[in-house]
Amino acid sequence: xxxxxxxHFHNDPGVAVVHVGTHEFMxxxxxxxxxxxxxxxxxxxxxxxxxxxxxxxxxxEPSLKGAACNPPECAWQDAAKAA
Numbered sequence: 001x002x003x004x005x006x007x008h009f010h011n012d013p014g015v016a017v018v019h020v021g022t023h024e025f026m027x028x029x030x031x032x033x034x035x036x037x038x039x040x041x042x043x044x045x046x047x048x049x050x051x052x053x054x055x056x057x058x059x060x061e062p063s064l065k066g067a068a069c070n071p072p073e074c075a076w077q078d079a080a081k082a083a
Contacts, residue, residue: 007067008038008076011056018056018074021064028076029054 008026009018012034023043029036029051036053043049047060061070069075 006040007069008078009058009069009074010035010076011054011074013071013073015071015074016057018058019061019064019070020058021061021066021068023060025058027051027054027056027058029056031076 006024006026007020007022008028009020010028010030011018012030024041026038026040027036028038039051039053041049041051041058043058043060049058050056051058064070067075
């Protein structure tokens with residue numbers, strides 16, 4: 001993961017669960033400028049975790065890979081960093 005960075009996810013759509021393809025990631029809450037402090041979440045050996053800031057439930061989905069998530073619009077790509 002270090003070579004590609006840590007995936008960032010948000011819950012701007014307000015869904016009940018965001019399924020992710022990794023156990024370690026950052027939650028930003030909503031899209032900027034309404035984001036909360038970007039918090040690193042590590043599920044460890046568990047398959048789900050709740051963000052302490054926005055209470056979004058994230059569940060690990062092994063069929064997804066890396067930065068993929070369901071719904072897919074919950075993956076955050078910072079356009080400034082990508083340029």
